Amino acid sequence: MGKSILTNVRIITPFEEIFPGTIEIENGVIKRVYAGKNPIGENLEGKIIVPGFIDIHTHGIAGLDITYSSMNGSEDNVEETLLKMSEKYLSHGVTRFLPTTVTASHEVLLIASRGVKNAIAYQKKSCIGAIIEGLHLEGPYISKEKKGAQNPEFIRLPSIKELKEYWEASGGNIKTITIAPELEGSVEFISYARNLGIYISLGHTNATYEKTKAAIYAGANRATHLYNAMRPINHREPGVIIAVLESPQVYLEIITDLIHILPQIINFTIGHAGIERIVTITDSIIATDLPDGEYSLGGLKVIVKDGICRLEDGTLAGSTLTMDNALRNLVSIGIPLKDAVRTMTYNPARAVGLYKVGAILPSYSADLVIMDEELNIEAIYVRGEQAI
Template structure:
C-alpha cells in the first residue's frame, strides 16, 4: 500500500505541530499535509487518533545491533542492522566503522556497496552511507578504538576507500592535532563529506584551525576528547562556541550526565544537536562478552565497557530511548524530533539529497508513529509500512 492518508494524528513536522492532521502519501512521497477536517479522497485512510507522527529517526553513528557489527564486513550484517532498526523507529542510518587495518576497511567498503545495491524499503532502514570513525585519530584519546591500527591521515588511502565505496562515505572522524590533519580536512570537506572532530587531544587553537579548514561536526562531544581547562579551553569549548558546528551527543544518561546534556543543548541550541546511539553489537542482546574492532567488551546492566581497562565502549542505546531521554529533560516533542531527525539529516546534506528529515510535501514518506507513551508503534519508509504493532 503506497497511496493512502494518515488521519487524526498529532503531527510534528517538526517545526509546526498539527493537533489533528492528515498526511497524504503517494508513490513514496508526502503529497500534502493538512488539518482536519481533511478533503475527501478515494485514498485508503489510516486513523491515528491518539498517536504522534514525526519524521523517522536518523542514526548517523551506529556500530552494530542484535549481534551483528559493521566490522563483520558482510553485506548480510548491514542488511540485518537495517531490519533490526525498524522496531526502534529508525528510517535511515549510517553504519560506522572503527580503527582497523587498511584491508579490513577495504572489505567493509565492498560489503557496504553490495548491501546498498540490495536495499529496498521492504528490507529495512535506509542505508545512507558509511562513517569512518578512525583510523586517523589520537592514540591518547583512542577510547574503545584499537591503538595498534591508528595512523596518520593519508588522502591517497582515503580516496581508495571513497572509490571502492562508490562515493558513499558520508562522514569521517579525525583528530585535528595529528600531522597532516588540516590538509586532509581541507581536501575531504570539499568532497561532500562531513568531517567530524573526535577522539582527539586537540587544543582550542588546533580545533579552530580544523573548523576553518572545513570540519563541521563533533563526534560524541566530551567522550574521547581533551577535558576542559580554564587556561586551555581545548577542543570542547572550540566546538561548542562555533555556531556552524553540529554536536553529536550520546543521550543514554551514562556517557553524558543529565546536567551536562541540558547545559550543552541550552548553550549550543536545539538546531545544532544530533542525538546518536553509538550502539554496538550487544544492543538488544543479553549482558555478556562481545567484540568491537577486535577489542573485547563486557556488557553489564546494559552498559558496554572494555573488558580490559573498563572504559566505556560504545553503548546499547536505541534511538527511541534517546528520544524519550531528551524529553525527560524537559524538551518538547518537536525539539526532540529535530535532534533525532531533522538535524542529523541536515548535517550530511540529506534534507536536500535524500529529501528526508522533515514532514513536508515533496519529501520522502519516512515516518515514525508513536503512542502516548512515545513508544514506536509504526515505521514507514518510502510510504511502505515496514513495522506495525497498532
C-alpha cells in the same frame, strides 16, 4: 506505490506540532500536510507521528557489527550483515542510518567500504529495513591519548592515499569521517575529503583550541560524541570542546543514554548551542538488544553489565542505546518532544548532507514513525510504504 492519508493525528514536523493534523502521501513522498481531519483518511486518534529516525553513528545491533563482519569475512559477508542490521534498526524507528566502523587495518576498512557499496546497490533494487545512506569511518585517524574504545594497534596518521582507496572501494559512498584535528596532515586531509563531498567530524581528539578552529575553517562541521574521548575544558586551554561549542556551523553529537552524558550537561549544551545544532546518536554496538555478557568491538573485549558497555579497564565502549529509547530519555529530562525529535531526524540529516528527509513537509520522503502517547512505536513507513 500508491496513495494514503493519515489523519486525526498529532504531527511533530519537527519544527512545530499540528493537532489534529493530516498527512497525504503519494508515490512515497509527502504530498500535503495540513491541520484538520480528512473523513476518508486512516483515523489515528490518540497517536503521534514523527519523521523516521536517522542514526549517523552506530556500529552494530543484535549480534551484528560492520567492523566485526569485515574482520571475519568478505565484502559479501559485510553486505549480508548490513542488510540484517537495517531490519533490526527499523524496529526501533530508524529509517535511515550510517553504519560506522571503528579503527581497523587498511584491508578491513577496504572490505567494509566494498560491503557498504554492495548493500546500497542491493537496497536500490529491493529495499527492506532502514535505508543505508553511506559509511561513517570513525577513525583510524584519531588520537592515541583519546582513543577511548578504539584499537590502538591500528591508529595512524591521516592518509589521502588510503582515503582515495576507501572512496573508490565504496563507490563514492563514504558519507562522513571522524578525525582528530591535531594530527599531522589533518587540515590537508579535511580539505581533500570535503572536496569529495565527505563530511568531517572531530572526535577522539586531544586537540587544542587553535588546532580545532583550524579544522573547522578547513570544513569540519560536526563533533563526534561531544565531551567523550576529548580533551577536557581548562580555563587556560579551552580545547576542542569550547571551540566546537562556540562555532555555530558545527553540529554536536550527543549519546543520550544518560550514562555518557548526564542530564545537566545535555540541558546545558542545548541551552548554549541551540536545539538546531544537536544530533542524537546511539553509538550502539553489537550487544544492543542482547543480554549482558562479553562482546567484541574492533577486536577489543567489551563487558556489558546492566546494559553499560566497558573495556576491561573500565573505559566506556559504545552503548546499547536504541533511538526510540534515546527519544524517551530526552523527554524524561524535560526536553520538549518536538525538540527531541528534531535532534534525531532533521538535524542529523543536515549534518551529513541528506536532503528531502528528516521532516514531515511536502516533497519530503514519507519516512514516518507512528507512536502511542507513551512514545512506544506502533507502525513505521519507509518511502510511503508501511514496513512495520
